[in-house]
Amino acid sequence: MTRYMEIVEEMANLIADGSLRPGDPLPSVRTAAAQRKISKGTVVQAYSVLENRRLIEARPQSGFYVRARGPISTQLPRVGLTRPSVVRSDPRERMRETLGDLVGARVTSLGSSFADPSLFPMQSLNKALSAASRQSSYGDTLVDLQLGLPALRRAIAKRYLEMGYVVPMDEIVITCGGMEAISLSLQAVAHPGDLVLIDSPMFFSGLQLLKQLGLNALEMPTDPQDGLDLGVLDRTLSRHKVAACLLMTNCQNPLGFTMPEAKKRELVKLLLRHGVPLVENDVYAELQFDLLKSRAAKAFDANGMVLHCGSFTKCLAPGFKIGWVAAGRFREAIANRKFATTLGTSVPPQAAIAHYLLHNAYDRHLRNLRQQLQERVNQMSGAIASHFPSETRLSRPAGGFVLWIQLPEAVDSFKLFEFAANRDIGIAPGPIFSARRRYRNFIRLNCSHAWSASLDEALQWLGRSAIDMCV
Ligand SMILES: Cc1ncc(COP(=O)(O)O)c(C=O)c1O
Incomplete structure (x- = not known):
């Protein structure tokens, strides 16, 4: 790994694990270069990659700071088709018949349309199953x-x-x-x-x-x-x-x-x-x-x-x-x-x-379920808004648990799907949602899973990969 990429990864990890928090200043270019005994150019190169990844921002006359999590994108995805x-x-x-399996079976499964199983009242259902079987002869x-x-x-x-x-x-x-x-x-x-x-x-x-x-x-x-x-x-x-x-x-x-x-x-x-x-x-x-x-x-x-x-x-x-x-x-x-x-x-x-x-x-279960899903959709929307390329557009679901995400034109979602699969992250690429294979730069993500460090990491990685595809 080149020296400047080492600095990028080091800083990105500090931001990811919360050691550096939104608003914290980064060492100035001069200080970082002196501390690490490297050229100022190497530090500038590293900071500009971090800026591209939207992890830090430059403030005029002041220096570099960890970016605050951006507000949820207000831009909706564009209408995909113009004519029937x-x-x-x-x-x-x-x-790609195997796609369904691939998106479902990943460690971080953001590609499937099945909700996190822990959201369902399995114990009550199992009890209902045995109670019902005692009452009837099939x-x-x-x-x-x-x-x-x-x-x-x-x-x-x-x-x-x-x-x-x-x-x-x-x-x-x-x-x-x-x-x-x-x-x-x-x-x-x-x-x-x-x-x-x-x-x-x-x-x-x-x-x-x-x-x-x-x-x-x-x-x-x-x-x-x-x-x-x-x-x-x-x-x-x-x-x-x-x-x-x-x-x-x-x-x-x-x-x-x-x-x-x-x-x-x-x-x-x-x-x-x-x-x-x-x-x-x-x-x-x-x-x-x-x-x-x-x-x-x-x-x-x-x-x-x-x-x-x-x-x-x-x-x-x-x-x-x-x-x-x-x-x-x-x-x-x-x-x-x-x-x-x-x-x-x-x-x-x-x-x-x-x-x-x-x-x-049933109604109490549904109230719970909806509330959890809404919170998870919001949390994931916020993370996407802060980790993904700035031109990203995001759906605003009225319910359910999936997000439809429009990435910059340069992103090929099938490629992203393949890269992600190699890291055990499942996503659903846009073209599988169209008989004409449109939506090449769109993806759908499942937001039903509880927030975790590995989910945050997966989203950061996806956002970074999308940004890298744009340069
Ligand atoms: C939009 C939509 N319709 C239908 C289905 C199928 O529903 P079921 O699992 O009840 O067969 C799914 C399941 O993923 C779905 O997402």
Whole structure:
């Protein structure tokens, strides 16, 4: 290592471990050079690298100081697309299949979309599982296999009521997680070769699913603050024959926005006018930070054209893989597909969740969970604002636990992904969120993990690497 880089690493470590704190002065160039018996030029070179990394700042007539943690960036990421864009599905295309594993399995796992498991009430769920198994004989429930356990469907219908709208339990089909709910919904409303309109960027597995089903994607420009432009949507639906829309209206992954209720109402009206069903992916509904949670588009669906897909994976019981679809007029089609593919969903986890919802303090758990997630998202946003290049733009999630980050143009997120993987840091590179492989200089980070020195180090390292890619 060169002499000036030794000084850089030494100073960076002192700042990282808190020995040097924001506002502390660094030795002047002359003093540092004399102390270390090196040239002033070497010190200047080291200090300018530290400045580039945004760890220190020069104050006129005064010297160099450790930078204060910058305020959270107020700049939102730019809208990724300018025009709607059709992408034909190509089953031959291989999209780094191992990526999902890589982003999930790292020591510092910032790439996955699974929340820190310690945030969930596993003990209570295990108790619910054994209590539920004592109460029922699973053989008795085969009659309800296709639609799912009535106790759970009833509990979900009650939850809708608590949110302020009515969804009868007969409309609800229990599925193996939100993913199966989305898959069955798409199969019920679209056929291979059809065009499905999606918001962009969109979560990685959703894009993989479209490809698996042989569906083509129509990617729409999506505002990081409140979603699709309905005027553009209207014109696009007049121009293209679209079989369905697959959208997230609450805590969109990865952008984090929640569409205002008035806009959801308009959306439902507009789609009805064009005769296009909405597959509403609402698996993050319970993770909205705002106490006055926004209802789903489903709340405004008087015609059964919204297939509302929910899940307990993100908010209660990650490994149970229990979700549902409130399928509107497509209930029969969904139930038939469910029967023809898996017959039904495993009963014990359904019984456990139904038991938990009936006997445990679900709302208290959710309040806790949201508060922790919001704190962690804020903390991570602050760290990114201070460690990442100054042009970085950051989403401001209304809920959930991911951040969508726009890095300077010079940063190739796949390269960053590979460098990071070699250091056991998992990140999700932007292009996997687009059928067209846009967002080359974007990444998504999972903020659900408790703050720790190693997390801080990982973020510092990512920020430094992004800065190094810019020079
Ligand atoms: C946006 C989004 N939709 C759906 C899913 C799948 O949900 P589930 O795990 O309940 O199948 C995920 C999981 O990562 C997700 O992030």
